[in-house]
Amino acid sequence: MRQRPHVRCEGCCSRGSVAPLTAISMVGLLGFSALTVDVGLLYNARTELQRAADAAALAGASQLLDQDRLAGSVEMSAEIAAARLAAARTAALNTVLGSGPLVDSNDQNLPDGDLVIGYLNNPDNLGEVPATVNLNQANSVQVLVRRDSVRNGPVALTFARVLGFTSSNVSATATATFKDGVFGYRVTGETGNAELLPLALHVDAWNALLAGTTTTGDQYSYDSGTGVSSGSDGILELNLYPGAGPTQLPPGNFGTVDIGPPNNSTADISRQIRYGVNEEDLAYFGGELTLGADGTLLLQGDTGLSAGIKDDLTAIIGKPRAIPLFSTVAGPGNNAVFTVVGFAGIRILNVKLTGAMNNKNVIIQPAFVIDDSVITGPGSGASYFVYEPPRLTR
Numbered sequence: 001m002r003q004r005p006h007v008r009c010e011g012c013c014s015r016g017s018v019a020p021l022t023a024i025s026m027v028g029l030l031g032f033s034a035l036t037v038d039v040g041l042l043y044n045a046r047t048e049l050q051r052a053a054d055a056a057a058l059a060g061a062s063q064l065l066d067q068d069r070l071a072g073s074v075e076m077s078a079e080i081a082a083a084r085l086a087a088a089r090t091a092a093l094n095t096v097l098g099s100g101p102l103v104d105s106n107d108q109n110l111p112d113g114d115l116v117i118g119y120l121n122n123p124d125n126l127g128e129v130p131a132t133v134n135l136n137q138a139n140s141v142q143v144l145v146r147r148d149s150v151r152n153g154p155v156a157l158t159f160a161r162v163l164g165f166t167s168s169n170v171s172a173t174a175t176a177t178f179k180d181g182v183f184g185y186r187v188t189g190e191t192g193n194a195e196l197l198p199l200a201l202h203v204d205a206w207n208a209l210l211a212g213t214t215t216t217g218d219q220y221s222y223d224s225g226t227g228v229s230s231g232s233d234g235i236l237e238l239n240l241y242p243g244a245g246p247t248q249l250p251p252g253n254f255g256t257v258d259i260g261p262p263n264n265s266t267a268d269i270s271r272q273i274r275y276g277v278n279e280e281d282l283a284y285f286g287g288e289l290t291l292g293a294d295g296t297l298l299l300q301g302d303t304g305l306s307a308g309i310k311d312d313l314t315a316i317i318g319k320p321r322a323i324p325l326f327s328t329v330a331g332p333g334n335n336a337v338f339t340v341v342g343f344a345g346i347r348i349l350n351v352k353l354t355g356a357m358n359n360k361n362v363i364i365q366p367a368f369v370i371d372d373s374v375i376t377g378p379g380s381g382a383s384y385f386v387y388e389p390p391r392l393t394r
Contacts, residue, residue: 037158037159038157038158038159038160041097041155041157041158042155042168042170044097045096045097045147045155045170046170046172048094048095048096048097049096049101049145049146049147049170049171049172050172050174051094052090052091052094052095052096052101052145052172053091053143053144053145053172053173053174054174054176054392055090055091055093055094056086056087056088056090056091056094056103056141056143056145056174057087057141057142057143057174057175057176057392058090058176058390058392059086059087059089059090060083060084060086060087060090060115060117060141060143060176061083061139061140061141061176061177061178061390062086062178062390063079063082063083063085063086064076064079064080064083064117064138064139064141064178065079065178065368065370065387066078066079066082070235070365070366070367070368070385076135076136076138079138080117080135080138083117083138083141084105084106084107084115084117085105087103087115087141087143088102088103088104088105088115091103091143091145096145096147096152097147097155099152101145101146101147101151101152102151102152103115103143103144103145103151104151109132109135111129111132113144114143114144114145114146114151115141115142115143115144116130116132116141116142117130117132117135117138117140117141117142118130118131118132118135118138118140118142119131119132119134119135119137119138119139119140120139120140120175120177120393121378122378123140123177123179123391123393124378124393126394130142130175139177139178139179139180140175140176140177140393141175141176142173142174142175142394143173143174143175144171144172144173145171145172145173146169146170146171146172147169147170147171148169148170148171149169154167154168154169154170155167155168155169155170173394174392174394175392175393175394176390176391176392176393177390177391177393178370178387178388178389178390178391179376179387179388179391180376180380180383180386180387180388181376181377181378181380181381181383182343182374182375182376182380182383182386182387182388183290183291183375183376183377183380183382183383184288184289184290184291184297184374184375185277185282185288185289185290185371185373185374185375186282186287186288186289186373186375187277187278187279187281187282187373188279188373189279190372191371191372191373192276192372192373193275193276193277193278193373194276194277194278194282194289194322194371194373194374195276195320195321195322195369195371195373196259196272196276196277196289196321196322196323196324196343196371197272197273197321197322197323198256198257198258198259198269198272198273198277198302199240199255199256199257199323199324199362200255200256200257200299200323200324200325200326200329200338200340201238201240201255201323201324201325201326201344202325202326202327203325203326203327203341203342205238206238206325206344206384208238209236209237209238209366210366210384212236214236214237214238216236216237216238216239216363217236217237218232218233218234218235218236218237219231219232219237219363220233220237220349220350220363220365221233222235222318222347222349222365222367227317227318228317228318228349228350235365235366236365237349237363237364237365238363238364238365239361239362239363239364240255240323240346240348240361240362240363240364241255241353241360241361241362256269256301256302257299257300257301257302257324257338257340258299258300258301258302258334259272259277259281259282259289259299260277260280260281260282260284261284262300262334266308266309268281269302269309269312270308270309270312273309273312273313273315273316274312274315274316277289288375290375291340291341291342291380291382295341295382296327296339296340296341297324297339297340297341298337298338298339298340299324299326299337299338299340300334300336300337300338301329301331301333301334301335301336301337301338302334309353310351310352310353310354313348313351313353313362314351316348317347317348317349317350317351318347318348318349319347319348320345320346320347320367320368320369320370321345321346321347321348321367321369322343322344322345322346322369322371322383322386323343323344323346323364324338324340324342324343325340325341325342325343325344325382326338326339326340326341327339327341341382342382342383342384343382343383343384343386344366344383344384344385344386345366345367345368345369345384345385345386346364346365346366346367346369346385347364347365347367348362348363348364349363349364349365350362350363351363366384366385367385368385368387369385369386369387370387370388370389371386371387371388371389372388372389374386374387374388376388
């Protein structure tokens, strides 16, 4: 009978043979596998903490834009308190390992607190720390959500105890900012149309409105739930027709401008009023409508604010829109050239474009406009109440 040759395993078991597991190596493998359970637990905790921090920061930042700022108030204690409350509540709604995390409101606004409110001049500069000296300029909310001995308790471990680790601290931070400094518009498939009206207003008339020296007063009230009604809401108004003053516009022009090719038709103006400025409109300017290096932009004038667009203006009553602000205008009618120096957020409250000239009006008031299509930059201070939506910047 032929004997089977004896094969001996040496070293690392060459030629594909496998060495038998010893009791010690089996324990080690099981221990490593067990530790991966704790690692997975910490990974899940970190992911859920980040989700809670992101949501809380965005919720807090959205509260910094409040009606009081439109009424001319520069004291933001109410908005800041609302931002802290919204951030804390939102964090608690996003559970971490099955329970809602607590976030301290940090009313003293200490830089190492859970909730820090401040101002970022250039949110794209990740090295910039939010300034907390003047909170009346605040545009950012920073949130720290943690599981440690200070807040919510550390994450308890199971299998790592054999190595002497009973728990682990885990945390996540996020900062959300609403960007101002709008100096132009860019429309893409992702942004949607620009909420920009082809109706220009003299910058002096706008400044007078902000200073409270207009004669229109406060005859209308806007509420997000009920819309526009008669009465006061504390926000002054202005008659946009014609150009907020008969001496501020040339003959035959009432402040309409061509955002697109010259001699836009009434149909183009109607479309832009109802649905916004589209990508094709801005293609005439190379894809972007922006203030130049000198802070100005030239726009061709159109024939006028006619009764033909009354229904279009009426259709957007109460809705936030932006308008160009101009400093000078030269030339009559649709030969007029407007020197635009910024943009302002407004809402239309009342429209009357029929009857005697002195009875016509397009009554507006300041309003926050949150627009995905805006172009922002640090140090650009020519626009008012127009913002990019709050975004995570840290």
